[in-house]
Amino acid sequence: MQPSAETVEVAASKLMEWYARHKRQFPWRVGMRDDWRVLVTAFLLRKTRAETVAKHYDKVLAALSSPEKVLELGVEGVEEVLKPLGLHRVRARQLYGLAKALAEGRGGRLPGVGPYTEALVRCLSRGELVPAVDVNVQRVVARLFGVGDRRRVGELASQLVKAAGTCELNLAVMDLAALVCRARKPRCGECPLAAYCAHARTQRS
Ligand code: SF4
CATH class of the missing domain: 1.10.340.30 (Hypothetical protein; domain 2)
Known part of the structure; x- marks a missing residue:
């Protein structure tokens, strides 16, 4: 199912709010350009x-x-x-x-x-609004929007980046994947996206 533009925007905004408070600090995240x-x-x-x-x-x-x-x-x-x-x-x-x-x-x-590394260069070095989809980002976006197809995940990740207006959205998804939306036992109770997440909905019903 295609999420509405509003859902994508709210999800991007919630994610960036969460990222501002919880982002992981790594030396390569300073001066990446x-x-x-x-x-x-x-x-x-x-x-x-x-x-x-x-x-x-x-x-x-x-x-x-x-x-x-x-x-x-x-x-x-x-x-x-x-x-x-x-x-x-x-x-x-x-x-x-x-x-x-x-x-x-x-x-x-x-x-x-x-393609993933190329997307990282375009995003982190050149500031282009492109998604960088690795296996972890794939997992989060697939769960969030209830889609499995890789191409579709890429399109939705792209919509999220554009809605956020910053390619840092990619880093936010990576951090969410590492800290909250883990491969096994995602911590949906702590997730800023739980109210909009297709996977979390199926767990509740
Ligand atoms: S609500 Fe759960 S499954 Fe959905 S994105 Fe958050 S952690 Fe992942």
């Missing part, structure tokens, strides 16, 4: 807990501050930098490949950069 920084952060956060990345973030970013710096270090040097985070061999090769493509000014899709 830089494509490279967003890309490296997205690479680091793949398959690694945010809390673990946060512990090493400043040091890693200082060492890998630009594509040129990565090329200068070489794959082995990048591996050394990434060791504390694990998966360093794979990640070093990925980052090196990405740095090389950027330095060569290659067009088209960058290596290792899928």
